[in-house]
Amino acid sequence: MMCKIYNIDSNSLTIDEVENLYLINKSISKKYKFLDPYISSYDYKALYLSSFNGIANELFVLEKNSLIYGMINCGKAADCNGNEQYKLNITLCDLPIDELMLKAINQLVQEKLAQHGEIVVVTYNHELNELINQYNNKVSLRANYYTLKREDIDIDMLNKYMKELEAKTSDLSIKYTDIISEDYIKQFCDLFTETMKDMPDVMEEGYIQYIINPEKQRQINESNKKRNITHNCYMIFNSNDEMIAKSNVSVNNNHTRFPYQFMIGVKRSYRGRNLGKWLYASMYKTLFETINFDRMLVSHHPANKHAINVSEWVGYKLNYLMTTHILYK
Template identity: 60%
Template structure:
């Protein structure tokens, strides 16, 4: 018989802390998540501390004194600032039986009855049939890939960069670690232009991310306060117009896991391998200047060109994450 109960981090014993951390490690192994929390103290201070907030809940599914899954329910906002309640479901079992699925179905129903709308995050389609019985839209669907630093071939990347510089003599590539005022408008324009071609937009519940010069200035300021670096390679044509870019965010307080995001090339310049040129330049620099373990990137499963570029530099598939927006009838 399954049961669910809420955890209050302030009431846990040392043994319970250790048990929860062990479960966290099991989930990391099952889903190929990044190993961000090195020990039980990290788990306490980084993960569990977020559930002292009255709006957030940490829920455990248990059967016969054995934890079968961890659910988190947090109040958050989408990219346009709309409030939402997000339920993330992580299950320890490799094989999920119908009894557990039915139990989770009841949890979802109860939360949906309470909030009227509910954002549900699942992994590797393991609850797809259950979720799709509800009135829903897919907000995000993303394949996550990781790249081990030890598997980067710098000599290959250096050779490729040199070849591209010759083949694309009408173009120039530049690096920056902040989107400066003289580049900010062109950067935002290219960001929005290339975002329209992303396969994410095909999902019914996708919320368009909007970047403006003012928002990018706020991001720049936030990055300074949080000690984040924004590595960006940009390609310019002979008229000094920005035609391609690639971005990586690095947490300088913990640089183990840089995050690659939003590579984009203007349509007239596609087919010239500029994506590979950007990646080769970026990962050569990361290898030489950042003490990282694995880089992370997320692509919509249908974004074949971006996936191919990531695989070309050495990224390997880790897991699929899907966010559904559920609506009460």
């Protein structure tokens, strides 16, 4: 039996080879329950395969006995603060993983680590833990990804809950914005940073804290405007007009199929009042009524039980675990 990894030259692929890779991608997406944005092999080539130039960005195929068992994309990428890293993203088909496959993957990892000195390796659902643990490594991110189908949103339940909670929280008010304007920008960044420090993500040895401040948020606002992205944000304020909770959803207006929910947070002194559910109910009612989407995406650290409970309450279901490892010599 033979198992090897070889580099794909996207410029020299035949129509049949593109179609085959497209079907493999479909199979991998089905296994992990990834959101699949490619509706045809033409889209897959134009939007994905064309990004690999064989130098800065490389696409590798894991092949055993003339069958493709997995795909690995490699290249430079930025972390959450824009710092450049060399990253390997390893996805495997829904087939048994054996020693020959592990040996081939390990050889590629060794080559890239020797070349770069430190690399980031992204794996899924614990399937390569044994291989990764052979190296000096730290976890920088561990995240369960959940999706919410449009048809699973119960609008009647959300309306009922919003009315009940509004009656119990007369000392608080909720506001919506589609951009973090100067009126809110400092409070938003301060609350973002404060609540982020309480997240279980900080437990990870290689955790990289996201840095946000008004200047950076202004740059994000400008970038969103250029890319036609709407930053939907619900914010809760106390009677002193202090922001004490917020929830965010990014929608690409060019392709609205898969909005992304991120960074829900409640100030510590206001927790236990179901404000997370109030934010979610308000947000998903608005998105359901105004955006033609397929599924929503959110990620939570596996230990972030409160956030997971709120997401599952509105209808999110677990898809996969993604782990980002930093390997170093």
